[in-house]
Amino acid sequence: MLSLSEPTVYQSSKCFTTYGTMGYPDPKQLPSKGKPWSVLLAQDFIHKVDAIVPAESVDKLKEKLNDDRFAPKYSRVIMTLGDALNGQFFTQYIKIGNVRMLSECKIGVTNVFTLKNGLLKMYLDKETYERAGLVGQPHGVKGKRGLKPRWVVEYDLRSPASFPGKKGFDRLMYACKNVFNQPLAWLFLNLSQTPDPDPLADFAPVKYTSSPTVTGDCHTLIPVITPPQSSLCKGGKLDLEEFATDMYEWLSLVRLDSPRITAGDTIDPYLSRYSVPNYQDDPKPATLCKVSWQGFIDPNWTRQLLVDLILSTSSRSWFAMSTSSFEKGAAGKGSDCMILRPANSPGEYVMWDVHGHE
Numbered sequence: 001m002l003s004l005s006e007p008t009v010y011q012s013s014k015c016f017t018t019y020g021t022m023g024y025p026d027p028k029q030l031p032s033k034g035k036p037w038s039v040l041l042a043q044d045f046i047h048k049v050d051a052i053v054p055a056e057s058v059d060k061l062k063e064k065l066n067d068d069r070f071a072p073k074y075s076r077v078i079m080t081l082g083d084a085l086n087g088q089f090f091t092q093y094i095k096i097g098n099v100r101m102l103s104e105c106k107i108g109v110t111n112v113f114t115l116k117n118g119l120l121k122m123y124l125d126k127e128t129y130e131r132a133g134l135v136g137q138p139h140g141v142k143g144k145r146g147l148k149p150r151w152v153v154e155y156d157l158r159s160p161a162s163f164p165g166k167k168g169f170d171r172l173m174y175a176c177k178n179v180f181n182q183p184l185a186w187l188f189l190n191l192s193q194t195p196d197p198d199p200l201a202d203f204a205p206v207k208y209t210s211s212p213t214v215t216g217d218c219h220t221l222i223p224v225i226t227p228p229q230s231s232l233c234k235g236g237k238l239d240l241e242e243f244a245t246d247m248y249e250w251l252s253l254v255r256l257d258s259p260r261i262t263a264g265d266t267i268d269p270y271l272s273r274y275s276v277p278n279y280q281d282d283p284k285p286a287t288l289c290k291v292s293w294q295g296f297i298d299p300n301w302t303r304q305l306l307v308d309l310i311l312s313t314s315s316r317s318w319f320a321m322s323t324s325s326f327e328k329g330a331a332g333k334g335s336d337c338m339i340l341r342p343a344n345s346p347g348e349y350v351m352w353d354v355h356g357h358e
Contacts, residue, residue: 015354017244021347025307045326046297052320055287060312074296075188075205082176089199097192104185118158132175187296210295218288220261221276225318226342246277315346
């Protein structure tokens with residue numbers, strides 16, 4: 001694994017790339033250990049997923065896309081933080097169940113609350129942090145001009161100490177009553193069985209389904225989507241780094257539907273000098289298909305999508321999948337993961353893992 005960036009005063013994120021092999025996945029026992037699976041499952045609040053495949057390889061994937069059960073589902077609900085820590089909602093969904101929640105936010109301006117695996121995180125500005133009287137840690141890169149100081153406070157709500165009558169929990173509830181008392185819009189995702197009766201129903205949730213958006217008319221020159229053999233030899237780190245940089249840039253432009261990658265693009269070189277790197281000897285453009293989902297998506301769903309891509313795509317073909325998470329607390333703190341399976345290399349993968357400094 002190598003880093004594609006050098007830390008500077010103007011850059012707050014890093015990109016790590018990995019070139020490795022993975023075993024053939026068993027659809028009845030999905031993998032969870034080792035890369036790339038562990039990196040996918042480590043993401044918390046995913047808002048966009050893109051799958052890029054050659055047009056001739058998308059037919060089998062479409063069979064999965066037509067199944068409504070495969071579409072990610074989530075809800076939007078309005079409540080205060082105290083509402084989530086009281087009554088049956090707290091007992092059934094947080095203590096016993098498994099939910100993920102993310103409050104509405106304006107990056108770097110408003111306070112942000114997240115809940116994952118029973119762990120409550122609060123990203124607070126200085127004034128709110130001092131009024132709440134809670135114990136936290138400074139958050140983000142410190143000492144940069146123009147950035148307001150922020151703090152992060154964590155509570156393990158599944159701990160035996162997280163009950164009314166316990167000093168730390170009572171202090172949190174006091175802050176919920178006197179400081180965090182404004183209703184917020186939350187994205188809500190339930191990963192366990194829904195209780196009966198459902199405590200969420202008291203807050204009039206609005207349910208959403210992330211339907212896929214298919215773009216199948218991207219005509220572009222295709223670069224050589226295979227890492228150079230020299231990258232496997234001693235001293236081949238620079239060759240792998242060059243390949244990884246070029247491929248990440250090209251795949252990112254595909255995700256953005258950029259006209260710079262289309263065959264015959266005639267942009268003025270004064271405005272852009274980009275060209276597709278190392279395209280194949282045959283200059284005929286190929287057609288790509290991009291399938292996108294946007295919403296509040298579970299990492300287990302993205303793992304299932306990667307398994308489906310592997311099982312439905314010929315070993316002679318290539319595909320790429322990318323996931324992007326919500327930013328929390330400050331700009332540049334989101335994470336992004338992109339996985340490429342090269343052509344004629346069924347067991348190999350290249351992965352880019354981008355994340356901000358915490």
